[in-house]
Amino acid sequence: MNDIKNTDCLIRTENISKFFEQKTGLFNSKKEIVRAVENINIHILKGETVGLVGESGCGKTTLGRTILRLIDPTNGNIFFDGNNITSISGKELRKLRRNMQIIFQDPYSSLNPRFKVKHIIAEGLYNFKNELKLDNISIDKIVSEILEKTGLSKDASTKYPHQFSGGQRQRIGIGRAIALNPKFIVCDEPLSALDVSIKSQILNLLHELKKEYKLSYLFISHDLKITASISDRIYIMYLGRIIEELPSSQLFKNPFHPYTKALISAVPEIDSDKRRKRILLEGDVPSPVSIPSGCPFHPRCLKAMEICKSKTPKYLKKGDNHFVACWLYDQNSDSRHKTQDSSKS
Amino acid sequence: MQKQDKLKDNDIILEIKDLHTYFYNNSKNPVKAVEGINLTLYKKEVLGIVGESGCGKSLTARSILKILPTGAKIAQGSIFFNGEDILTLKQKRLNEIRGKMISMIFQEPSSYLNPVLTVGFQVSETYTAHFPNDKKNALKKTIQIFKEVGIPDPSKRIKNYPHELSGGQKQRVMTAMALINNPDIIIADEPTTSLDVTVQAQIIKLFKDLLKNHSSSIIFITHDLPLVSEIADRIMVMYAGMNVEEAPTKELISKPLHPYTKSLLESIPPITEKWQKLKTIEGQVPDPSEKPAGCPFHPRCIYAEKDCSTKKPYMIEVEKGHYTSCYHYDKI
């Protein structure tokens, strides 16, 4: 990643990890460490939409919230616009909040049921009233502007969230996120709780807003097609690690990692001619408490080799913006010749 | 999967006629969640029911077994299973049918499995409930069915409690439970929605394999049109408590005759190099308590004409086996 200039990066993470401690057993005697996110290096350029794809429990939500400093990382550094924001607090952190926002998955639990829509959208504006030199009239003006931009009617501002349908609520959530005019928004599965016919509306809206506000997105999702359609670049995550990074145009054409391939093959396809051969993985995603040694994917991998069980693969460049962490693509590895290919396919 | 031409009337196993299921919660006006559903299920067939949340697809399925949520009641209609009208049956006969001849797989396996009983016990109980004199064989049968649904090491797994299994395994246990009595009909209500993509693919594969060895018919309920198109022989599309289109899978996908189906198909994001604005269906899914008059889809329909807002549509057979409830299907 040396070819990317620091100045172009809006967000850059340096080996961030987040471990949770979990006490189990009758007397809280057993301590388990949940390695939700481990040694992650990602970057998001200015004006770029980056997709983050993975199955549930792979740590993508944790990563998104860690970048926003809603969760404190255990290790590593986060840079925003070139500044290290890993350990800032108090006033500085509050100031940062203006530039970074989040859109949530569940349009029902993400809006305070006791606030009117106007209040929900304006919450951030009230918080930074003095810094932004706003008065109540200008806040009202911004709110009605946002309602219009997000496709809500003007009288929505005096209603309560429960008076809206899921899609409209998600629009309110988006309105809240753009109210402070941020530079960066984490979209944490913004579509997965919505109805099929509503999803495309919201996706179009997100894209329009991106252009208008010159936003950068981190688009977290488990839906490969939707992610590919909105993102410029995609990270594939498995058990708290990034295993592949590729331009979204390459996702369906030229994936490298066996996990990425399996994910893509699992996408249901309506056109029977376009249906890919299913690569069926065995079992479920292991728990992040006991991450397998070596490559975390090896117990489910159909092409696992001896080395995969013991050594963690390196993250190697394999093309334009295309990186993969898999021993299959590590030509320099001399140990490769020693192991027999136990591929089952 | 092209069995369509073979379908004859004496192959019908389940027939729903003009089913109305309403919620009588607190107001005087019932919420018409299911309004006039007609459905035919043939032997050894997979019927997909597709619709968005609140369209009444789950309620239709639950009406078949009369396991309705509180407040819901079947107001009108008949459900014929092998010639018997389920809605007029006595409780005793209904219990015989439930679980033995018609079984159900639910969306959230974790909330339908009892957490304090082993999964093996729960599955074998489904068997002994209908064959109380065959307790000896129950365990053997359970292990066998576990093997069939692809649970590794079944003799050990039957001693596990639900929380010791992963989501995918639990769904397999539910499938085993539905399958153990070799029922005539399996109703799968969004069986893969709570699962991850890779696990979802496993379950779909499992269903396909089961179809080869069992003679059951399957009603597969989902909101995911691409998913159901992989497994279903015929698809019925529901919107706001009514069926809007019904056709063999291939025909429905290649030649949709209802604007709703068409826009559903179009709103699937295509695989493209660059961002393309997606086609959308404007507006919101109507609240079941405030359905628009006439065709329920007309406020969101681009083909809507004047009469759409007044005339209530009914299913028209356009081609053999292809029904639509749109008056203006020729414009699509």
Place this chain on the structure above:
Amino acid sequence: MKSFFKKIDVYLFLFILISLYLLAVFAPFFAPYHYDKEQRKDIYKNPDKIRFFDEHGKFKIRPFFYLQKRTYNEIRQRIYVEDKSQPIQLKFFVKGDTYKLLGLLETDLHLFGSEKATVNLMGTDSRGRDILSRICFGARVSLSIGLIGAFISFCLGITFGSIAGYYGNKVDFVIMRLCEMIWMFPMFYLMLSLRAAIPPEVSSVKMYFIIVFIMSFIGWAGMARVIRGMVLSLKQQEYVIAAKAMGSKDAKIILKYILPNTLSYAIVYVTISIPGYILGESTLSMLGLGIQDPGVSWGNLLAEAMAISQIKLHPWILWPGFFIFLTVLSYNFLGDRLRDTADAKTR
């Protein structure tokens, strides 16, 4: 709230509670006599029976009762016999002792009474005091103690509970262990020992506050635990995280995002806990550790009914118990209904 008021039985219990509180507030008006007025000669007098028909079965529009004559039976026990020759009319809005209504208006008007004889609708006690009057005045202590005690517990519980839940870690540990320490002791034992730590001879007013203090001290722990649990789950809610992302300060998040959402449940909890305070006061007072003569509370009144022999001879001294029963029942019922409503809302 619609479904709450739909149930007609809710109105009934609400009506009972409101009547009881009115009884307490306007005690001197409803009570025919002052609670401490002794009728030295009429000890354990039977309740006067209100009649509408005289001995010939003739209907009278004005209710009346017969004067009770004191005599002694063969084993020289005092008994009261109705003197059928002396009917006495019960009059409404009669003049009696003067008092200050609501502490302001000086008046001598009472709801009912009679100029000719004393009326004791619920009989008299061992010192010849009118039990009905004493119940009216006792309601003031018994009913208010529940409200004030629950309110103080509510404030303490919601403060400590939300702080423990929101900040977690050490703060949570300290507060929760404190709660458990309070919970660890049997409540009654704790009440007694706290009472023992306070000088036995204090004025009624002081005693009142001491009892409130004792019971709130014990009661807040339960409340704090409930609130803490709710805050723990609420702070995971996405709209709370959103507020944090929006740069809102902690105090604002707690006060505007978290507490209002616990409120409906907290109010239910408080309503259900009020009977506990009323019963607690009654227990203390009945044992002679709470409100003491000449002060009156329902518990204090029941102290007379401690001996079974007395209850057998004069069952009317159990009337205060009935009022406690009625209050506790109504509160429990209302609390249950409130909880159902709150649950339905969150579902």
